[in-house]
Amino acid sequence: MDATAVKHDRGKMCVDENECKGCGLCMEACPPKVIAMSDHLNHYGYKTAEYCGEGCTGCGICFMVCPEPGAITVMRLKAKAAAAVSGSGLEGANA
C-alpha cells in the first residue's frame, strides 16, 4: 500500500470527560461540525461533548469558546508529517 495515498486529518481534538459540562458551545462553534454530544453521563451527571473521530482541521476554535480551562485539547498534524501527505495542500495551512 502506498503511504502517500493515506489522507490524514489536519487536526484532532479530544474532550476530558471529567471537565466537560456539556454546554454545547464547542458544537455550535466548530466550523466543520465534527463535535457531537455523547449519549452517556460523566461522573458529575453531565452529558459531554465528544469528537466524531474525523474531519478536524485543528483550528482551535472549540478550545477558544470552551469555558472550562482544560476540557478541550486540540492537536495539529506536525508539519513534517503533513508535508509527506502528498497533494493534500496542507503545507500552507500548517505554516
Added chain:
Amino acid sequence: MSSVIIPEYEVTHSRPNAFNKSYERKGELKHATHYCPGCGHGNVHKMLAEAIDQLGIQDRTILISPVGCSVFAYYYFDVGNVQAAHGRAPAVATAMKRSRPESILISYQGDGDLTAIGAAEILHAANRGENITVIFVNNGIYSMTGGQVAPTTLVGQKSTTTPNGRSIENEGYPMRVCELLATLEAPVYIERVGLGDNKQIAQATRAIKRAVENQSKGLGFSLVEVLSPCPTIWKMSAVDAQHWVRGVMEKTYPLGVYCDKTKDAHPRTPHAPAPPLSELRKIMGITSEEISAPEVKQEIAADKKKVDLHVRVAGFGGQGVLLLGEILAEAGLDAGMQVSWLPSYGPEMRSGTSNCHVRISSESIDSPLVALPDVLIAMNEPSLRKFDASVRPGGWVLYNGDTFPGDCERKDVNVLALPFTNIALEIGDARAANMVMLGALLEIADALPQASIDAALNRLVKSKKWIELDERALQMGRELYHEACVGV
C-alpha cells in the same frame, strides 16, 4: 517500496499553565470549575491565563478576585491571589501595585461588584490612572445571589427584584462603564468586547492580552469590559445565551475601543517607596525623648525569656473589662513585645456583656483571637460560665465572686476566686476591681516589668487620683495572689 507513515500530532491548544492542575476547592470537585455550563467567566479566565502565559508574567502576577461568582478565582489561577471585599478590588490593586511596582496587578470584577458597590473605587482608580489592569465581566445581573437587578441590567429585563422588567423610572438606565470612564483623562486603554460568537471571542482574547501587556509596559490604567453570558440566571441554554449577548445585549452596550492612548503613553514612573519606619520620627519632627525608639525596645525584648500569653477578660460593660485588656496590651507594647487587643462587645454601653482578647508574645502574633486562654479573668458569673471550659489545662481562672460555682470547677486549672469588687471598695472604689484582678494576673504571668505597667497606666488613665488608686489596686492584687496561691 511501501511504508506506513504514522501521523504525528502536536498539541496546539490545551490548558494554559497559569491554571492550577487541579483545584483544591472541595474533595469531589477538583477537575472542573464551579461555574455553570456555558458561563462566560470560564472563557475570560482562560483568556487571562493565556495572556499571562504568553507574556511570561506568571511569577509576578497578582490576581484580585472580587465578590460574586468569580470569588473563587484563587482556586484556579496559579498566581498570587488576594480576595477583596465587595467592590474594593481596584483599591486593593492600587495599594499592592504601589508597594510592589514590579508585580502585575489584575483586578477581576463582575458588574454588581464594579458598577454598584464598587462604583467609587473603579472611578477613582481610573481617574488616578493606576497602572493596573481591570477585567470587568458584565452579564447585566447579580448572578451569585440569585438574579437581582444590577446597574447594568437592560431596560425591560426581568430580574427577581424587577419582576416586570427594569423600568427607567424606578431603576434608571443601564450604566455604561466604558463610556463613563473614557471621559476621564488618565486611562490609557478601554475596550468593550463580547462573548457572542467566535469572532467576538477572538477579539476579546486579543483585548485582554493587550490590557495586561499595557501594564507590563508600565503605560497605565487599562480596562476591558466583557459582555458575558449567564445561562442560569437568564434561563437560557448556553448557546441561546451566547446569541443573546450579540443579538440583544450588544445593542445597549456597543462593542469597540473607547479609549486608546497607548501609542502616546509613556511608561509611568512607579511611585516612590514609603520611607523606612525608622525615619518616621524625623519626618514628623518628633524630638521628644518620651517616645523611645521601637528598635531599642525590640533588643530588650530579644534578651528576655519567651513569652506567649493568651488572656480573655470578660464581664459586664462598665466593669472596666476593655480597659483592663488595654492596659495589659499597652504594657506589653511598652516592654517591647508583640501584642494584640481585640474588644468584643454588644451595642449596649452599660450592662451588656463585654469581653476582650489580649495576646502578648515575644514572637509575631498569628491571630488576635484567644480561643484557649492561659488566663481567664471572669468579672461575673455569666462570664465564668461562658468561658470557663475554654481555659487551657494548667491555666488560670480569676473569678470575681465570694464562692466559685461548684459546677464550674475543673481539676486541670488553677482558680483564684475572691470578691475583688469588695476588696476594691475597701481600698477606695469598687470600680478598681479590674485593677486588683490585673495585679493578680501580672503576678501569674510574670512577664511584664513594673515600669511598663506604670507607663501604660499613665498613658491610658487621665486622672491623677485614679492613677494613684489603680496603683494601689494593682499592688493589692499582687499581694492577694501571693497570700492565696503560694504553694499551688
